[in-house]
Amino acid sequence: MDFNLTDDRRMLADTLARYLGDKYTIEHRNAVAYELPCHDPAKWDEMAELGALYALASEDAGGFGGTGFDISVVFEALGRALCPEPVLAALLSSRLLTAAGAGQDALLKGAVRYAAALSELDAPYNIADVACAAEVRGDGHVLSGRKSAVYGGQVADVLLVAARLEGKVALFEVQARDAQVIGYAMIDGGGAAEVLLDDTAARLLIADASDAIEAAQNAGIVALCAEAVGAMQLAHDTTVDYMRQRKQFxxxxxxxxxxxxRAVDMLTEIEQARSITIKAAAELDGDQASRYASMAKNMIGRAARLVAEEAIQMHGGIAMTWEYPVSHYAKRLVMLDHQLGDTDYHLSRVMSGNMSA
Known part of the structure; x- marks a missing residue:
């Protein structure tokens, strides 16, 4: 396996890293991340102009990337900057729209914000447990139910909703203005929403969407793993720099x-996490995508918690303060485990060998 980035990916990584380093400082991030809308529209437009969203989709879908490695490049840069913009929502939605054969030019331009409303209170990770119901009404469909933890839903213009139709999980497009969207800030920064649907008009995109949703979630898992690698690397670098400056005796x-x-142990965990992320990215479009995504998410969840805890302990009390960046990185690294399946969920998937459960 070639671990080196192509010239195009290296250029994208460098461009995005420079932009985020200059324009999305930790001070700006903290000012945006914890209060609605948890999103800076001006910075979102600038990131879209840089091509960050186009890198998430294949050429056939109107983008210029779409592979696991393209996704990893974008999200590792986002992780280093702890950027709270709803790029994960755009990625999930792009994959779903691609599977549906639907146009996504407005999404890739950043002009229309999409969010994937997949999980529910009683179905946080497993799409097979979805209870939100769809029924035919006239020439279209209506949806009833509740979707929970819809990442990016607080600013979405369009929702892609998983709902049960004739015994199968289907995918629908819903205009956010037609649903009751209750946005909130997550504890680790960034926004999400609860979406309440009550005979809400919807347009059917995919009648049997289980495979498409699982593929989109796999891409999201690769993205989260890459984000974690970026955040862990920054936390480690900050800790080592602090150790060089802080004096005792x-x-x-x-x-x-x-x-x-302990610093070497942190670095070892990060490199293992990087390696499994690369493997999951390489397998993203293969037959074993779900297996390697689950393996990566399980390892990343454990490694991220260790790195977060070690960074705090090796800093001491300063790492618990709001003003010091490590506190925000640690919080994000711990909470990231709960997005798109936690360590226990993905361990059970790998052990069972059932990648559709």
């Missing part, structure tokens, strides 16, 4: 061997 604490060993 007249010497930098980085001179203490026990702390050096």
């Amino acid at each position: 007249g010497v930098p604490i980085g001179k203490f061997q026990v702390l050096q060993h």
Whole structure:
């Protein structure tokens, strides 16, 4: 496997990293991330102009990327900057629209914001447990039910909703203005929404969407893993830099061997996480995509928690303060495990060998 980025991907990574470093500082991020709409429309437009969204879709769908490695490049940069913009929502929606053969030019331009309303209170991860119901009404369909933790739903113009139709899980397009959307800020930054549907008009996109939804979730998992790698690397770099500057007993604490060993353990976890993310990205369009996505998400969940806890402990009390960036990185790394399936869920999937459960 070639671990090196192509020239185009390296250019995208460098461009996005420079932009986020200059325009999306941690101070700006914290000002945006924790209060509705948890989104900076001006920065969203600028990121779209840089091509960040086009990198998420294949050429056939109107983009210029769409592979696991393209997704990883974008989300690792987002992870290093801890960027709360609803790019995950755009990725999930793009994959679903591609599966439906629907146009997505407005999504890729950033002009129309989409969100994928898939999970429910009693079906947080497993799409087979979806209870939101669809029924034929006249020449179209209506939906009734509740969708939970819809990432990016707080600013979405269009919702792609998973609902049960004639015993199968189908995919529908719903205009956000036609549903009751209750947006909120997540504890680790960024926004989500609860979506209430009550005989809400919808347009059928895919009658049997289970495979398309699972494929979109696999892409989302690769994205989250890459985001975690970026955030873990930044947390480690910040910790090592702190160890070089913080003095105890007249010497930098980085001179203490026990702390050096712990820093190396952190780096080892990050490199393992990077490797499994690369493998999951490489397999994203293959027959084993779900298996490797679950393996990656399980490992990332465990590694991210360890890195977050170690970064805080090796910093000491300063890492618990709002003003210090590590506190926000640690919070994101711990909570990221619960998006699109936590460690226990994905471990059970790998153990059972049933990638559709």
